[in-house]
Amino acid sequence: MNDSTPDIRTRIVHHPYQPPEGFVAPQPGVFKASTVIFPNVAAMREREWKDKTGYTYGLHGTPTTYLLEERLATLEGGRQCLLVPSGLAALATVALALLRTGDEVLIPDNAYGPNKALAEVELAHYGIRHVLYDAMDPQDLAAKITPATRLVWLEAPGSVTLEFPDLPELVRICRARGVCTALDNTWGAGLAFAPFDLCGDGSLGVDVSAHALTKYPSGGGDVLMGSIVTRDEALHLKIKLTHMRLGLGVGANDVEAVLRALPSMALRYRAHDQVARELARWLATQAAVAQVLHPALPGAPGHAHWQALCGQADAAAGLFSVVIDARHSQAQVDRFCDSLQLFKIGYSWGGPISLVMPYELASMRQRPTPHLRAGTVVRFSIGLEAQEDLRRDLAQALAAAF
Numbered sequence: 001m002n003d004s005t006p007d008i009r010t011r012i013v014h015h016p017y018q019p020p021e022g023f024v025a026p027q028p029g030v031f032k033a034s035t036v037i038f039p040n041v042a043a044m045r046e047r048e049w050k051d052k053t054g055y056t057y058g059l060h061g062t063p064t065t066y067l068l069e070e071r072l073a074t075l076e077g078g079r080q081c082l083l084v085p086s087g088l089a090a091l092a093t094v095a096l097a098l099l100r101t102g103d104e105v106l107i108p109d110n111a112y113g114p115n116k117a118l119a120e121v122e123l124a125h126y127g128i129r130h131v132l133y134d135a136m137d138p139q140d141l142a143a144k145i146t147p148a149t150r151l152v153w154l155e156a157p158g159s160v161t162l163e164f165p166d167l168p169e170l171v172r173i174c175r176a177r178g179v180c181t182a183l184d185n186t187w188g189a190g191l192a193f194a195p196f197d198l199c200g201d202g203s204l205g206v207d208v209s210a211h212a213l214t215k216y217p218s219g220g221g222d223v224l225m226g227s228i229v230t231r232d233e234a235l236h237l238k239i240k241l242t243h244m245r246l247g248l249g250v251g252a253n254d255v256e257a258v259l260r261a262l263p264s265m266a267l268r269y270r271a272h273d274q275v276a277r278e279l280a281r282w283l284a285t286q287a288a289v290a291q292v293l294h295p296a297l298p299g300a301p302g303h304a305h306w307q308a309l310c311g312q313a314d315a316a317a318g319l320f321s322v323v324i325d326a327r328h329s330q331a332q333v334d335r336f337c338d339s340l341q342l343f344k345i346g347y348s349w350g351g352p353i354s355l356v357m358p359y360e361l362a363s364m365r366q367r368p369t370p371h372l373r374a375g376t377v378v379r380f381s382i383g384l385e386a387q388e389d390l391r392r393d394l395a396q397a398l399a400a401a402f
């Protein structure tokens, strides 16, 4: 093509100008593609889409997605990473890749709710049985592993009630039985503990770490994305083949947003954590609060396990729950949430705005919860506002409701 090509429509599409190479800036470029162009047919036939030696199709990777994958693998201490459109898609992809008809999957009763729902409906339709176990009782897990068990989900701490399990012990039990372990590592975010090195000497780790990048890696409450990190090439490839056949892709702009937020994540995580702990301690002194559920606070369920795994980093997410004393009605709890001004009512966490959400625990747990006081569970996600302003907001809402 040269300037003598007559039609301006064609000339604009096939314009010959190439910007000079060697552009270097703080943020990487954003490459967008469905189609990837090959120099010739031989190159097209030779290209391998299963690894990062080249490019074949937008769904299988671009320079932008490769960059984020490599950074996330490093963050979590893994070797390979796959990006998916949400945290829940990460959980679903792991299950669909590793389970088949006749298999069993073990899920903690306090797992992220939609992970249990996927097992109850879709996995059941495919003839995959799920069994709920008590993550705080390693012997319960040990007793429930059968020859059909192919996958054990782990979560530290559990969703909403934030009980911190003895994660190394749970992994050891699965290892001894040769069962694959997959951790939902959204809370730890690769910062509170190393999922592939739970003892600090390289001797023990999970097989798969799934992470809702929607939370701290995105940090803005404006991106949905998930990742699946592994250390074993064969396991990675197995999940990647399913990932490819399911057609899971992520948008380049969303990847860019996470790449931009990732460098500040450790600072943000620390800031969320510090204010959350202070507010949790303060709430523990309030009359309406029967119990504070924060794994870094002494007395919380599993605190010793948090101390053992995360004590060195002294790190926790900016997330905690309280049990509002049973003498207060649901209407009062609702009024408390509605009275908050800075805390907004909404799902998810990890963004700059503090969030509050009341939960009906009875519908969320199949097993008894004797470690929890009677009452209504309210979860807080602490954003990046000033601690004193948040405390004042909590105080006025408590006064308005109880």
Ligand SMILES: *Cc1c(COP(=O)(O)O)cnc(C)c1O
Residues within 6 Å of the ligand: 085, 086, 087, 088, 089, 112, 159, 184, 186, 187, 212, 213, 214, 215, 224, 225, 226, 348
């Ligand atoms: C939010 C969350 C997910 C799901 O992430 P989405 O991106 O919202 O689908 C999974 N697990 C845990 C523990 C979460 O908090």
